Every structure is written in C-alpha cells, then in structure tokens.
Amino acid sequence: MKEKIKKYWWIIIVILAIGGIFYWFQWRPSEIRKECAKNLLEVAKGKNLSADDLKLGLDYCLKSHGLSK
Numbered sequence: 001m002k003e004k005i006k007k008y009w010w011i012i013i014v015i016l017a018i019g020g021i022f023y024w025f026q027w028r029p030s031e032i033r034k035e036c037a038k039n040l041l042e043v044a045k046g047k048n049l050s051a052d053d054l055k056l057g058l059d060y061c062l063k064s065h066g067l068s069k
C-alpha cells in the first residue's frame with residue numbers, strides 16, 4: 001500500500017488541488033450566495049422593501065463575505 005502511495009503521489013496532489021480549487025471557486029461562493037439570500041428573505045419578511053433595497057442588501061452581504069456578485 002505504501003509503495004502505491006509513493007508511486008502515485010503526484011496524482012494524489014493533483015486530485016487534492018483540484019478539490020481545493022473546486023471548493024474555493026465553486027462550492028464556497030454558492031453557499032455564501034444561498035446564505036445571503038436566505039438571510040435577506042428572513043429580514044425582508046413582512047416588510048415592504050423595493051427591489052433596489054433587496055439588491056443593495058444582497059450586494060452588501062456578498063461583499064462582506066468577499067464576493068463581488
């Protein structure tokens with residue numbers, strides 16, 4: 001088993017790197033967007049907010065988590 005790991009270490013590194021890149025650029029932003037939208041809807045429930053107010057709130061939440069849009 002140890003010999004296989006030594007033989008294919010570069011494949012393991014590439015797979016881990018691809019997984020990390022996928023997490024950072026796809027999964028994480030998607031989860032942040034979902035959470036911001038959910039929180040915004042909870043705050044806006046029962047209030048009469050305009051579309052511009054909702055957009056500003058969403059933009060603020062995304063920027064505060066390091067996303068531009």
